[in-house]
Amino acid sequence: MTNIIETTLRRLAAQLPGQVSRPGDSGYAAATAIWAKPVRPMPRAVVHCRGTADVQAAIRAARECQVSLSVRGGGHDWAGRALCDGIVVDLSGMKDVVVHSGNRTAQILGGARASDLLAATDPLGLAAVTGSCGAVGMAGLTLGGGYGALTGRFGLALDNLLAAEVVLADGRIVTAKHDREEELFWALRGGGGNFGVVTAMQHRLHELPSIRSGMLLFAFAEAKAVLEGCAEIAASAPDELSVQLAVAVGPDGAPAVMVVPSRCGRPEEGEARLAPFFRLGTPLVNSVSAMPYGGRLAIFESLIVNGRRTFMETCWLPRLDSASTGALIQAIATAASPGCAIVTHEFRGAASRVPVEATAFGHRRDHVLVEILASFADNTDKLEEQRHRQWALASRQAFDGSALPGGYPNLLGPGDPDRVAKSYGPHAERLSRAKQQYDPTNVFCSAIPLPVRQDSQRRVRFAAH
Numbered sequence: 001m002t003n004i005i006e007t008t009l010r011r012l013a014a015q016l017p018g019q020v021s022r023p024g025d026s027g028y029a030a031a032t033a034i035w036a037k038p039v040r041p042m043p044r045a046v047v048h049c050r051g052t053a054d055v056q057a058a059i060r061a062a063r064e065c066q067v068s069l070s071v072r073g074g075g076h077d078w079a080g081r082a083l084c085d086g087i088v089v090d091l092s093g094m095k096d097v098v099v100h101s102g103n104r105t106a107q108i109l110g111g112a113r114a115s116d117l118l119a120a121t122d123p124l125g126l127a128a129v130t131g132s133c134g135a136v137g138m139a140g141l142t143l144g145g146g147y148g149a150l151t152g153r154f155g156l157a158l159d160n161l162l163a164a165e166v167v168l169a170d171g172r173i174v175t176a177k178h179d180r181e182e183e184l185f186w187a188l189r190g191g192g193g194n195f196g197v198v199t200a201m202q203h204r205l206h207e208l209p210s211i212r213s214g215m216l217l218f219a220f221a222e223a224k225a226v227l228e229g230c231a232e233i234a235a236s237a238p239d240e241l242s243v244q245l246a247v248a249v250g251p252d253g254a255p256a257v258m259v260v261p262s263r264c265g266r267p268e269e270g271e272a273r274l275a276p277f278f279r280l281g282t283p284l285v286n287s288v289s290a291m292p293y294g295g296r297l298a299i300f301e302s303l304i305v306n307g308r309r310t311f312m313e314t315c316w317l318p319r320l321d322s323a324s325t326g327a328l329i330q331a332i333a334t335a336a337s338p339g340c341a342i343v344t345h346e347f348r349g350a351a352s353r354v355p356v357e358a359t360a361f362g363h364r365r366d367h368v369l370v371e372i373l374a375s376f377a378d379n380t381d382k383l384e385e386q387r388h389r390q391w392a393l394a395s396r397q398a399f400d401g402s403a404l405p406g407g408y409p410n411l412l413g414p415g416d417p418d419r420v421a422k423s424y425g426p427h428a429e430r431l432s433r434a435k436q437q438y439d440p441t442n443v444f445c446s447a448i449p450l451p452v453r454q455d456s457q458r459r460v461r462f463a464a465h
Contacts, residue, residue: 074137190360
């Protein structure tokens with residue numbers, strides 16, 4: 001079998017000269033240097049794709065020699081799903097963005113990050129719905145959901161996806177949209193990259209010359225008053241006002257509370273609308289101002305460090321209340337290291353008004369997404385690794401009394417099929433049928449986990465592994 005694999009990879013390298021990297025090559029090192037340090041076996045080869053024909057060739061090679069396949073876009077996934085031990089389809093070179101300001105849409109290639117997109121839209125006074133960090137790939141973010149500062153006003157990133165060009169497991173190239181490949185279009189919006197390689201997307205844009213946002217940093221001693229005050233403001237906030245919270249341990253070992261309010265309504269009203277946040281305590285830092293939307297995503301850039309080992313847990317809460325904020329504060333007070341943080345993301349407004357059957361995203365009621373992050377140096381010993389893993393799990397379990405079923409699939413790891421199934425709610429069986437239709441042999445097994453499917457013969461799990 002090894003001879004077959006080597007022969008196939010040599011043939012692929014001859015077909016795509018200069019575009020196939022193996023261990024030891026400089027291109028290989030760059031493509032496998034993703035955000036979270038991988039711990040699984042490293043890829044046999046990376047195919048640096050320049051277009052759909054290259055993607056087709058990579059898929060064909062993986063099928064011929066029966067090795068695993070993964071897709072690297074932004075490479076910003078804690079579970080390292082961008083990499084596998086077989087062939088990696090590297091889309092990071094395919095990051096062009098073309099903005100059509102007349103109909104307010106953007107054509108985005110599959111490797112584009114949020115920062116690539118906003119660099120094109122900010123100068124035009126337009127904005128796309130993105131996540132909270134410019135380094136995140138737009139394809140992975142969109143296919144799994146896409147929470148961000150604009151969710152309340154414009155919905156999730158996937159709610160703004162108008163069309164997708166997809167290379168399927170059998171090599172066909174199809175366009176999925178509302179009136180073409182409709183089942184695939186439905187499944188892509190929430191089911192992740194389980195159905196093919198998305199090489200291009202069309203996104204809806206919104207007129208947004210600026211947003212008033214920034215960071216308010218408070219001492220940890222004020223955490224209870226600040227967090228409960230934010231929850232009270234958010235409970236009656238209009239769609240255009242959002243707030244993201246982060247409680248983290250700084251490099252000096254001292255925890256602090258970060259509040260990032262954002263208002264995307266009329267600029268002249270922004271300062272007054274955000275004033276209540278300034279009165280929650282005594283800010284140690286206040287960087288709130290009017291800025292292009294792209295500036296909002298830069299706020300969290302300093303917190304992102306590539307190449308560290310990472311564990312992540314997640315849950316959905318109906319709301320932040322005194323019990324959940326207490327659990328959050330206690331978790332950070334007992335954090336394993338300065339690499340520990342808990343971040344919240346809001347889901348309400350426009351996102352909650354989308355009919356649940358419209359997309360594969362399974363949870364359309366108001367809620368707060370909790371992201372629990374534990375990162376540490378790669379040379380950490382096994383005892384410290386276990387301590388970080390246990391802290392993340394215990395922090396999530398502290399919310400069990402109020403958490404909603406399931407969790408955000410983009411943040412769930414492999415090996416938790418019960419939570420995965422609950423995450424998709426009423427869509428589990430339909431997603432399994434779509435998987436069987438578009439990828440019956442599970443070529444795209446490294447994507448975010450899908451629900452377990454029970455058929456009459458055997459139990460099959462379509463999930464990352």
